[in-house]
Amino acid sequence: MPLCTRWSNFRTSFQFKLFLIFTLLTLLITSLLSVLYIVTENHKAHHLAAEQLQLRTQQLAESIRLPLYAENREMLRQLAEQAAQAAEIRAVVITAPDGRMLAGFYSPDYSATAESISQSVSVQCNPQSDSVESSLTGGHGTTSSPLGSVRMVRGTADLSRARLQVVMISTSAAIAFWLTVSLLCHLVLRRVTRSFNTLVYGINAMQDGNFISRIGIESDDEPGRAARAVNNLADALQQRDEENRRLQEERMNLERQMLQTQKLESLGVMAGGIAHDFNNLLQAILGNIELASMKLPADAAPQKYIANAITSGKHAAHLTNLMLTYLGKGLTAKKELNLNELVRDNTEMLRTTTSAAVSTELHLSPELPAITADIAHIQQVVMNLISNAAESILEQPGRVRITTGTQNCDQACLSASLLEEKPESGRYVFLEVSDNGCGMSQETLQRLFDPFFTTKFTGRGLGMSAVMGIIRIHNGALFVESEPDKGTTFRALFPVSESAPPATAQEPVIPPSESTIPESSLSGLVLVVDDEKPVLKICTKMVQLCGFTVITACDGIDAVAKFREHTDEIAVVLMDLTMPNMDGLAAMSEIYLIRPDIKVIISSGFNKEELSERITDQPPCGFIRKPYSMNVLEAEMRRVMLTD
């Protein structure tokens, strides 16, 4: 605070005003008392000097009685000079009753006009000295006439010196007293007004928005009570401020969640549309390629290229599935599984693809409970986390440690999850993957789950996005600790399966394969419905190759009409889910109304769970996800046909 501002504040303070009043009052009283003391002392000194001169004159009068009576001038002169030896005596004059001066002494510095003190005493006979007659008769004699008079004059130089001394001493004492009282007054006022100042400072601090600091209550007087009231007010303000901050934070979280939800919805709509179209395209591509492969001999030279095309098409389908997974719409097939088995299998597979200099440590809990999850998704999570850990180790050798176990998590623990949706408290199986790689910066951590964000040259930026989507689908949580150049630790939590006992070895999940489908002849009329003509065309061909007779429809309305036309002839309806005018589900409902025992197979680019969520009445008999191969179609058709 600038000096001028501090002075201005001090000048207008209560303490300064009281100090000024007390100081001026003390100065006034001290000055008055000093003046009174000086005047009194001066008067007293003057009076004392006059009394002393009176006594001295009286003493001289007593001593000159006889020579004065005898008018012995010489003796009177000697006595006068002797009396004049006293200090400050300026003149001694002895006169007869008739006024004649019998003796006189004047000092050289005597001046009639100078300030002086004069005393005159009439010289009388000794009052005890009786006349002859009165002493004989015992009576009172006549009053004797005075023998003369004596006058003494003294100067006042010593009085002036004494007066000056008194003035100096009293002034010094007054100043010292005034300063002492002022100092004491200052100390007392500072002590008294400290509580006021504390109150003011506290209020100023609160005025500046500091609701944390509290005013020290030093006394139980009015300022103390005011400070207590202000503290209570500050408590209320702080609570309100914290409440506002919390509400603001909640509002921002809601906005962020809403934004995220909107983003996800937008992405979902976009990705769903893209996946649908992309899967339709892939269905047409892969179907045609597969048909072309079937037309060629097995050892034909183009088969190798056709196989490469099919592989790339499947990768494209996987990419589509990743995108849908991030949005929670990917293909899921939740089952109870043992995380340890999955980790062990994927670790072995990873060791074959990573550098030998990267060591992998497994710390798997032997009593790990089962979780209910999509094995493909969990496998994807394990693979993504382990491969990311291995790839973060830039400087060989490195270490990747994989740990599994269980932990009980409450809301406080789960609140640190990176996912917006916080799962409920409970028992969780965790998968922790830590490495001593390059770690991540804060900026990277903030964009960790952004789709298509990657720090790797070959990455597509969908791995961690898919991990987040998978964990969200499984109501899990994800934690990360990372520090640049020191490493990263991911911990994924999955809720323990409620029905499953502690997982032991589990039957490996065997995806549907062509070998599991029993060979039998297939026949009948199949209604193939799809709004995409290329897809409709290739599907029709694939169904025909399975042995069926096919009629086609280009949308739901057309399908219902065709089914109504061939109700009794149609054995299976293979219908696309997403179509204009009337989608697959609506058409399925209409068809079920016409013929409830008809076998309907829905084909879609979305997963089966999403389809299940949308179906409220009779479900379809089968589901086949685009893009599907000839074998998959045949197997599903065969399964549906064999099902009662």
Next chain:
Amino acid sequence: MRRLTFIILALATLLPSLAQAYDILILQSRRDPAYEDVLKGLRAGHNASQRVLVLSDYAEVDVVRIVREDRPRVILAVGDAALTATRNVRNTPVVAVMSLGINSHKRSHDNLTGVGMLAPPARYIAMFKAMKIRRVGVICNPAKSGWYLRLARQAAEAAGIELVVREVSAPRESIERLSTLAGKVDALWMLPDSTAVTRGTVEAYFRFGQEQNIPVVSFAASYLGLGAAAVLEIDLLAIGRQADAMVAEILRGTRRESMSLDFPKGITLKTNSSVLKRLRIAINEDDSPLQ
């Protein structure tokens, strides 16, 4: 009627004569306790009729006319003023007391008798002798105290004591004359001389005695407080009785032939023991002035 008129005139003429007939006319100078003491001694002695006239009560008193009209057989004058008032009375005997000037009046006043205010000089000389004093200083006005000084000298010579006398004619001379006695006397005798002893000079006597370390013998007890070593004080009651005896003799007609003055008979010795002790003086009982 004529007889009644005669009786009235006779009573008016004779009754005042009967009322004013008394033996003693007491003239009192003023109302003074000392005079009252004297009169107490006087009245205790006889049953003669008397009239008391206090002169200070009147502006002017014609004593001669009163004496002529009242025809007292004797006049008792108390104080100097009363004695002065009787100076023109020639046919009536006057007894004077308490008067310092009685001796001067005696010279022109044949019918005057009375008691003086001074103790006999022989008493003082005897006291000096008892104090073993050899030289005694005296200051006096011969015009006033010459008769007394002569008696004193006679007594001193008889006792072997030297009187060193300094005569003064004015009070202011006393102090200067006192200084001439320094170292020449063993004691100072204050005579009741109104010239030598005044209110202004009294202090000088005692200061002289203090400076010279010699005793001052005085005549009144009031001086003991100022430093007198011893005084011979007269007894007022005794003076009254002494005057009463004189009056009685006059009334009897036995004192007509010898109208002389008497010294007072009641004399009291009073000393200041502190002064005597300081001066290391003891008064021999055998030579006591009261013997």
